[in-house]
Amino acid sequence: MHDxxxxxxxxxxxxxxxxxxxxxxIKKVQIEIGQVSLAHDGHxxxxxxxxxxxxxxGLETVAKNTPFENTVFEIEKVAGDHWKIxxxxx
Numbered sequence: 001m002h003d004x005x006x007x008x009x010x011x012x013x014x015x016x017x018x019x020x021x022x023x024x025x026i027k028k029v030q031i032e033i034g035q036v037s038l039a040h041d042g043h044x045x046x047x048x049x050x051x052x053x054x055x056x057x058g059l060e061t062v063a064k065n066t067p068f069e070n071t072v073f074e075i076e077k078v079a080g081d082h083w084k085i086x087x088x089x090x
Contacts, residue, residue, distance in 0.1 A: 003050055006036055007058030014068060023090055028072040030087035033082065035079035039088060052077060 006012075010031060018026060036050050054077050059073045 002036070003054035004058040004062070006033075006050060007055060007062045009085070010059060010085065011062045011068060013090075014071075015066075017085070017088060018067065023088075025067060025087055026071050026090055028074060028087075028089035029068075029085060030074045030076070031083065031085050032076050032078045033083040034078050036081065036083055048075065050083075 010029075014026065014029060017023070031057065033050050033052070055075060056073060063069050063071060
């Protein structure tokens with residue numbers, strides 16, 4: 001479930017980037033993910049190691065019928081408790 005929430009956040013950020021840069025399509029996106037907070041309540045014990053496979057499935061599902069439907073998502077696991085988009089290929 002949290003994988004889908006993160007996928008939605010990533011697609012939302014990607015939509016903002018595309019709108020800001022006036023991009024119609026994005027071929028590839030590089031994403032780094034560490035342990036991600038399950039709730040935005042500030043409790044460090046509420047973190048989860050997001051499954052790369054589940055996140056990829058979530059991204060593909062959330063991206064359906066959007067400009068990102070055919071975007072390739074490259075996911076890299078990193079240390080830390082964050083996620084970020086590190087690259088966009090148009």
